Amino acid sequence: MLEMKAVQKSFKKKMVLKGIDCEIGEGVYGLLGPNGAGKTTLMRCVVGLYSLQGGQILFDGKDVAKNGDLLAHIGYLPQKFGLFKELKVYHMMEYFATLKNIPKEEQRPAIEKSLEIVNLSERMGDRVGALSGGMIRRLGIAQAVLGEPEVILFDEPTAGLDPEERMRFKNIIAAIKKGRTILISTHIVEDVEAVCDHILVMDNGQIIGAGTDSQVRAAAQGKVYLIPEREKLPDGSYIEKRLEGEEGVLLRILSPVPLAGAREAAPTVEDGYMSMIKRI
Amino acid sequence: MIRLVYLRFRAMGKLYFVVPAGLFILLPALCWLAYQQPGNSAYLDVGDYLEQLGTLLCVWWPCAALKEDMEGDGNELLFLYMGKKGRRPVCDLANIGWYLLHFWLVGAALLLIDGRYGMFLLRTTGQIVFVWSVCYLLIGLLRSTAIPLMLSVGYFLGGHLIEADLRGKLTIFEPAFQVTWQLVQQKTTALLCIGLVFSALALALMRRPVK
Numbered sequence: 001m002l003e004m005k006a007v008q009k010s011f012k013k014k015m016v017l018k019g020i021d022c023e024i025g026e027g028v029y030g031l032l033g034p035n036g037a038g039k040t041t042l043m044r045c046v047v048g049l050y051s052l053q054g055g056q057i058l059f060d061g062k063d064v065a066k067n068g069d070l071l072a073h074i075g076y077l078p079q080k081f082g083l084f085k086e087l088k089v090y091h092m093m094e095y096f097a098t099l100k101n102i103p104k105e106e107q108r109p110a111i112e113k114s115l116e117i118v119n120l121s122e123r124m125g126d127r128v129g130a131l132s133g134g135m136i137r138r139l140g141i142a143q144a145v146l147g148e149p150e151v152i153l154f155d156e157p158t159a160g161l162d163p164e165e166r167m168r169f170k171n172i173i174a175a176i177k178k179g180r181t182i183l184i185s186t187h188i189v190e191d192v193e194a195v196c197d198h199i200l201v202m203d204n205g206q207i208i209g210a211g212t213d214s215q216v217r218a219a220a221q222g223k224v225y226l227i228p229e230r231e232k233l234p235d236g237s238y239i240e241k242r243l244e245g246e247e248g249v250l251l252r253i254l255s256p257v258p259l260a261g262a263r264e265a266a267p268t269v270e271d272g273y274m275s276m277i278k279r280i
Numbered sequence: 281m282i283r284l285v286y287l288r289f290r291a292m293g294k295l296y297f298v299v300p301a302g303l304f305i306l307l308p309a310l311c312w313l314a315y316q317q318p319g320n321s322a323y324l325d326v327g328d329y330l331e332q333l334g335t336l337l338c339v340w341w342p343c344a345a346l347k348e349d350m351e352g353d354g355n356e357l358l359f360l361y362m363g364k365k366g367r368r369p370v371c372d373l374a375n376i377g378w379y380l381l382h383f384w385l386v387g388a389a390l391l392l393i394d395g396r397y398g399m400f401l402l403r404t405t406g407q408i409v410f411v412w413s414v415c416y417l418l419i420g421l422l423r424s425t426a427i428p429l430m431l432s433v434g435y436f437l438g439g440h441l442i443e444a445d446l447r448g449k450l451t452i453f454e455p456a457f458q459v460t461w462q463l464v465q466q467k468t469t470a471l472l473c474i475g476l477v478f479s480a481l482a483l484a485l486m487r488r489p490v491k
């Protein structure tokens with residue numbers, strides 16, 4: 001169980017995390033928010049890269065900042081990963097296995113298992129620099145799961161990946177999630193929808209919404225409409241999609257006010273997220 | 281830990297071989313050429329070559345080896361597992377120790393030729409430790425290798441562009457003809473002590489949170 005209690009973090013005079021309170025138990029949690037919301041800062045605070053100006057982050061009741069040993073229970077994939085391009089894949093994993101204090105005799109099976117999860121077993125003998133961007137990201141996931149940590153943090157794991165790699169990532173999460181706490185920070189709603197049991201919506205340094213898929217969708221109930229393109233948009237509304245169909249071109253909009261006569265649409269997770277972010 | 285240090289060197293790729301090539305091929309070649317020259321200046325020339333090549337190669341490369349730790353994509357992981365967990369001291373000191381070993385292997389061969397080279401070897405060891413520790417401290421402060429690497433080369437080159445008479449007064453690099461055992465004992469001891477202090481400070485800085 002990962003607990004965040006009134007977590008505050010500032011850089012010089014700018015307060016980036018303004019009192020984050022949440023509990024993260026077993027399951028897959030999506031940390032959803034726009035760029036600059038503080039998602040990466042929060043992740044880095046959890047693993048101890050940044051010191052806090054206030055609050056605590058606890059793992060099973062123990063303060064992460066004061067107990068460096070707790071890092072053994074946490075796996076982390078940072079936003080950018082591409083270390084040791086001159087090493088072979090196996091040697092890079094061996095490096096991290098050694099850093100994670102995995103006993104020498106257990107390293108090979110642990111490395112092989114991690115690489116198998118991410119479908120890189122056949123590339124064990126290749127140089128890291130010879131891998132594609134998607135493969136390097138998968139290698140990053142492999143090092144994060146190495147040593148069977150109980151908590152795994154992924155920071156923007158699918159950014160820049162092609163649809164096929166994003167699909168692979170979702171399959172990897174499904175394969176590793178049993179018995180673990182996984183926190184995925186992203187601004188891609190689709191990825192959160194596909195793999196996450198719980199969603200935390202973050203904006204401007206605060207958690208502004210939390211819940212399951214259906215609870216986040218409910219935030220936009222009664223606010224999503226389909227209107228013909230030629231119609232005037234209500235003030236404060238947002239266009240989400242443009243749809244072409246038999247009835248002509250329709251706009252799917254998020255409206256702050258009920259629209260009489262307009263066709264209401266069933267909200268999606270993205271609608272709920274946008275509704276929270278835009279304060280509609 | 282030995283495996284970790286080995287993998288770190290391996291991670292440098294072809295860049296790793298520059299120091300062995302410089303110390304085991306270039307330096308002996310220069311020493312041989314010095315002995316082919318007419319006159320009796322070979323001893324002093326070799327003393328200068330040891331200082332020039334030894335300090336440059338044995339400082340720049342261990343610092344460059346830290347580029348991945350400081351600026352690589354995903355260097356946060358290395359801070360977590362190396363810096364916070366306290367593995368950094370052994371790995372980084374093993375780096376400089378390894379290159380000093382290379383230097384002393386060449387030195388050992390020179391000692392067989394002329395025992396007086398011991399003075400230059402000790403002097404250059406002190407210079408290497410000092411300049412490396414200054415760069416290491418800057419790396420710890422700035423969390424970047426760019427400026428320390430430039431400074432290490434700049435200080436080294438600047439030290440050798442200064443007039444020979446002034447060099448010993450203004451820098452830690454004095455010309456070979458000014459080197460005496462007394463100077464080596466005093467100056468080298470001071471440089472080694474300052475180097476150890478700077479290294480300890482650097483290690484403390486590298487353990488602090490990134491921000």
